[in-house]
Amino acid sequence: MVRFKNRYVLCEVVSEDPRCRQCIEDRALGLAVRDAITRVHGDYGLACCSISFTVKYLNAYTGTVLLRCRKDSYRLLCSALPFVRYLESRAQRYPCFLNTLHVGGTIRTCQKFLIQYNRTQLLRLLQNCTNEEERQCIQKSLLSCSLTEEQSQSGDEEEDDGTE
Amino acid sequence: QNILTVCFSVGYSVVALNHVIDFKEKKQEIIKPVSPSELFPSLPIVQGTSKRIKVLTRLTLIVSDPSHCNLLRSTSANIRLYDIIAVFPKTEKLFHIACTTLDVDLVCINVTEKLPFYFRRPPVNMAIDRGIYFELLYTPAIKDSTMRRYTISNAISLMQICKGKNIVISSAAERPLELRGPYDVANLGLLFGLSEGEAKAAVSTNCRATMLHGETRKSACGVVYTVKKPRKVEEEETVPACKKAKTQA
Numbered sequence: 001m002v003r004f005k006n007r008y009v010l011c012e013v014v015s016e017d018p019r020c021r022q023c024i025e026d027r028a029l030g031l032a033v034r035d036a037i038t039r040v041h042g043d044y045g046l047a048c049c050s051i052s053f054t055v056k057y058l059n060a061y062t063g064t065v066l067l068r069c070r071k072d073s074y075r076l077l078c079s080a081l082p083f084v085r086y087l088e089s090r091a092q093r094y095p096c097f098l099n100t101l102h103v104g105g106t107i108r109t110c111q112k113f114l115i116q117y118n119r120t121q122l123l124r125l126l127q128n129c130t131n132e133e134e135r136q137c138i139q140k141s142l143l144s145c146s147l148t149e150e151q152s153q154s155g156d157e158e159e160d161d162g163t164e
Numbered sequence: 165q166n167i168l169t170v171c172f173s174v175g176y177s178v179v180a181l182n183h184v185i186d187f188k189e190k191k192q193e194i195i196k197p198v199s200p201s202e203l204f205p206s207l208p209i210v211q212g213t214s215k216r217i218k219v220l221t222r223l224t225l226i227v228s229d230p231s232h233c234n235l236l237r238s239t240s241a242n243i244r245l246y247d248i249i250a251v252f253p254k255t256e257k258l259f260h261i262a263c264t265t266l267d268v269d270l271v272c273i274n275v276t277e278k279l280p281f282y283f284r285r286p287p288v289n290m291a292i293d294r295g296i297y298f299e300l301l302y303t304p305a306i307k308d309s310t311m312r313r314y315t316i317s318n319a320i321s322l323m324q325i326c327k328g329k330n331i332v333i334s335s336a337a338e339r340p341l342e343l344r345g346p347y348d349v350a351n352l353g354l355l356f357g358l359s360e361g362e363a364k365a366a367v368s369t370n371c372r373a374t375m376l377h378g379e380t381r382k383s384a385c386g387v388v389y390t391v392k393k394p395r396k397v398e399e400e401e402t403v404p405a406c407k408k409a410k411t412q413a
Contacts, residue, residue: 016340039309040355079355082348083306085341099345 006052007074009103010110011081013063015096020087021063026055028089029065036083041076048073049080056107062118065098066110074103176346178375180220180248182336220247220375224272228254230261248378250299256281263291269377270299270332273322275315283325292330297374298322302352303335303342319356328362332370 013024030053038046049069057066069077078100086095101117104110126135223246250270253259262271264287271291273279291298300319304311322331333353337343344352346367353363 040312075351075354078351082302082344082352085306095341097341097344098348100347100351 004052005071005105006068007071007103007105008056008107008110009067009069009074009078009081010101010114011065011067011098012101013065013087013096014099015063015094017094017096020094020096021060023089023092023094024058024060024063024065024087025089026058028087029058030055032084032087033067033077033081036085037077037080040080040083045073045076045080049077053077062121064114066107071105078103178218178220178371180222182222182224182250220378222246222248222250224250224252226252226254227258227262230258247382248374249381254280259283260287263287263294263296267381268296269374269381270297272299272301273318275301275318276304276311277314279318279321283322285325288326292326295373295377297330297332297370297377298326299332299334300356301336302333302344302349303337305352306342306344316355323357328358330370331358331362331366332374333363333366334371 013021013029015021034046034050034053037049041049051073052068052070054068055065056068057064059065067077081098081100084096084098086093088094102110102113104113122141126139248270249268250272251262251266251268252272252274253262254274259271259281262268300315300322302315305315331353333349333356335343335349350360350363350367353366354360356363358366
């Protein structure tokens with residue numbers, strides 16, 4: 001069967017500045033990644049990777065990003081991701097870096113991985129909790145996260161902890 | 165200390181703190197390594213497993229003269245306190261000496277300028293037999309474009325000689341934002357000419373072997389690493405990654 005095969009790369013934006021996360025936009029991130037590809041692989045790399053390149057999903061609270069690219073050029077993309085140094089939005093530069101979590105062939109596999117990953121993150125936060133209320137909140141959200149059959153793009157059903 | 169926190173959150177399980185000694189100044193004494201317990205009252209737990217994170221100490225000697233190597237032979241008590249010892253040779257002769265006779269765990273390969281010498285096969289093969297690993301840094305590549313060119317050209321020339329064996333990729337990060345996650349570093353290895361399996365090994369198994377080599381050196385004989393095997397299920401102990409970061413002065 002002839003169809004275009006894509007690769008979905010799941011990344012996390014890690015930054016020291018707490019304001020950076022709230023200002024992540026998909027266009028700014030796309031530009032930053034394209035710029036990194038140009039710097040590393042040149043015009044050829046940029047052209048190869050941008051055939052089917054989009055930012056599919058962006059979660060500003062947890063800094064999770066899902067990028068899509070063609071299967072033939074995902075290596076170029078993955079090898080250029082470590083070179084992203086800052087995000088630029090609204091004339092402000094925020095230094096940050098992208099941490100690749102998972103590369104999958106479909107959005108659903110990436111979703112499953114993200115749920116497991118978020119579960120482990122919540123467990124880690126649970127250990128650092130000082131407040132009893134926060135503990136209860138996190139425990140409740142741990143027990144309730146699951147993959148539902150909704151059609152919407154939001155996918156993972158965890159609670160967002162604003163205290164990141 | 166910030167760097168270490170970021171390290172742990174990204175997923176590294178063993179980190180080595182580097183202390184660099186340069187021999188250009190006249191008087192250099194090997195100081196005692198900073199004990200990791202001073203930095204962290206209690207080490208946090210690795211993501212995903214239930215073991216604590218290990219912090220090792222490491223010493224790098226920048227040698228440009230054969231007389232500097234005598235320091236390694238002298239039984240200075242402070243050298244024994246470091247877990248891993250690395251040497252950074254500046255000339256061809258020193259590279260040869262480091263690969264063949266010096267008692268070190270790592271040989272650093274310069275990434276910030278064009279190599280003054282070409283690698284030759286005999287010393288590299290001897291180093292591989294002795295269990296010495298070659299180290300490449302990746303943080304200069306992230307910071308600067310000319311450094312990137314030197315890094316890639318030096319790395320590829322090393323690959324052509326050693327065929328991708330015995331490589332360790334590490335960062336010399338001075339700030340927490342110069343660090344990259346283990347998966348990303350393995351992808352960088354692809355840029356340096358490694359195959360995918362070799363690149364992942366460069367971040368995980370080779371680092372672990374370096375650690376064990378350091379322990380061997382300390383104990384002056386072999387090291388037998390035992391793993392508990394429960395009866396029904398076979399468990400493999402894997403250390404996901406090992407990293408080196410510069411201490412904050």
